[in-house]
Amino acid sequence: MLRSRWTCSRRLGRAPLASTLGSRMWPPVAMEEGWKTAASTAAWKTSWRQQRARNKRRVKAIHAKIKNRRQDAQHKFSRKLVNQYGEIVVGDVSSTRLAKTRMAKSVYDAGWSQLKTMLEYKCAHAGIVFRVVRETNTTRACSSCGSLSGPQGVNGLRVRVWECVECGVLHDRDVNAARNILSLGAGRCPQEVGIPVL
Template sequence: MKTLKLRIKDKHCKMLDQLASEVNFVWNYVNDLCFKHLKRTGHFFSAYDVNEYTSGTSKLCNLHSQTVQAITEELVTRRKQFKKAKLKWRVSNKKSARRSLGWIPFKKAAIKCTDGSVQYGKRQFKVWDSYGLSKYSVKTGSFVEDSRGRWYVCLVVDLPKQEQSTAKQSIGIDLGLKDVATCSDGTVISNPKFYRKYEQQLGIAQRARNKKRVRALHAKIANCRKDHLHKASTMLVKNNALIVVGNLNAAKLVKTKMAKSVLDAGFSALKTMLKYKCENAGVSFEEVNESYTTQTCSYCKSISSSSPKGRAGLGIREWQCHECGSSWDRDINSALNILALGHKRLAVGITPI
């Protein structure tokens, strides 16, 4: 399955704002109902139990009955996930700092899709259709609002059969900050540093308390980064039969002084894109432990005393192995070691003839 995200034309925003307000009302009602039942009886309501108390809501709130069910199921799921007796209140007031972004979930029965439009109940919304919606079978989805007040429809669809990749090359990928990714074949995915590019403009808008401009700049930065990573990941998947990536942990790095650079690089998003695109294209994807791949010489497999080590060695970009005399670019050497680890993983469990 795949999720398609399409922008809805702005003329429908007012109607969607009204529907989102009704969704918030249903959420808050069910949230409060479940909490009161818990205090009174000591037991949690299930999504099935709540249906008895929400019958007729679709007519009163102008929502599809499948939307009301989806709201209840989502609330029960998140309550279990976060282990809370009561979840946060959804606020509809646009002037409130705590306002919740618009959200209207639905199921398959509530939606009909044609090229260029989506029909929810009796309401039809025009979209910028870059996919050709009529060829997809919709499973579920939701209308969502972003911080700038723009609305999108997210549709979970069955993915049509993809042509299998005919590429035979395999590569190892070393993720980093100087370059987002360096491949074992010498391919380099640059780091354009989009946040740094717009950082000065962002600071000016923030000091002027121009919230609209701040949101627009943040959206521009995110869109530029996403576009760059999508193009890079598509190119890598198209040209290779096996992709091996190191398990660089972005969650740990954002707790260090490099946090801003880590978030600006977006290599964690690149890894996610590679994973699902490989599944769709029939390309093998492996994630391996990259410990010592920078310090180990990819030719003689020894850990040289001259190799870069730890954070102190981040400035060393080129080094020479004292054991075999090989000269290495830091990132390409690491990518070659990652590729070797990937081949070893593929060989595990194969019974010798």
């Protein structure tokens, strides 16, 4: 391939490329009279370093922008919840444990612990009741009769809507869990249902 370039450059009357057999410069630079190859390589390396530093600054700025947007959205959402409701009950989701699973990127992106912290101090400032309850079996237990008839295990996470075997009520998984967490926060869920009370 180099020979074809050489012959092509000779035929066209162009200056030969510096990236021939003896030289190890990259990118290839045209050899002309008075052209300093070492200086051109140093200039290229300098521009490459500057570009890399500029890219690092851009990445840092992009991540800062994402962080600011997430914080802004969480502040607005937590303020809306505190203004709208008189009591807020949340589950004790451990984001550090979930971060060790395959959902790590989603967990870190959502910022659950930060949202919980914001809700806690805003509720304390506004005089609103804020409770953290243990959410074990809240998706499996029926919010109507309390039986543990819902789907379980990792494969059960795919099932979003299920019917209770005991009472026949059709449940959406998330809505059912929210009702169970709310009843746990109010202390209405009995111990024999299968959901332990803190």
